[in-house]
Amino acid sequence: MEKTPKEMLKAYVNSQKFSSTTEIMDAMKEMFRDILQQVMESELDTELGYEKSQRMSDSGVENKPRNYRNGYSKKTVKTQLGAVDVKVPRDRNGEYEPQIIGKYSRNADGMEEKILGLYACGMSQRDISEQIKSLYDVDISPELVSKISEKIMPEVTAWQNRPLEAVYPFVFLDAIHYKVKENHQYQ
Structure with a gap:
């Protein structure tokens, strides 16, 4: 059975043994970075039409050149929690543009x-x-x-x-x- 978000959060808090609000804010910043990273990965999955561990088959979409993942580029995003370093995924054809944080944007909402x-x-x-x-x-x-x-x-x-x-x-x-x-x- 899958844990509820509240149970997962409780287990996380118990495992971290926070001793100050600064440690909590740092953990929130890391969680924000991880969630932002996952959203961009999901956006690229949607753009390419397959997940990271899969390969696009030769019987894929007709008349469209094959496109693959092509590493990451580093970007520092200024947020309300402080500066966060994220890895923006890239594709070989350069067609992917992140929606959650625009291509040239450096500030989060x-x-x-x-x-x-x-x-x-x-x-x-x-x-x-x-x-x-x-x-x-x-x-x-x-x-x-x-x-x-x-x-x-x-x-x-x-x-x-x-x-x-x-x-x-x-x-x-x-x-x-x-x-x-x-x-x-x-x-």
Whole structure:
């Protein structure tokens, strides 16, 4: 019988004997790397039409040249858990492009949104890079912050130049609280 994820996690935690939150974060970073690696392997399996241990037979798809795995290329991805080194699988024909992390992307989900949020709050590019370093232990240059913020600038400009409505209705609510005295009279 297969173990449930909760049982597997409990067995893993018991085997690791964690003594600090830093050790837990490092383990989470390793798990994230392993899951990311497995997702990319599965994507390549789908692209090629066969799994890693199998060979594509000669009676495969007609009129399509055979394509095989062709090793890995190393890539460092900046995540909310810190920098993670992954091995991106390659194919001989160069047709595979990872979907989970784009070909030229170096940031995993979440980091860009945090940078844009800090930028929107009025922080300078250097302050943002220092905040990301202190929060996630990831070095990003002020130039990268600038490039990320430039992505959203057309949307900000469009929002600033949008036509305004003639009237914007709003409602103010006010409440009065009464305190009851001991003789049940209202104050």
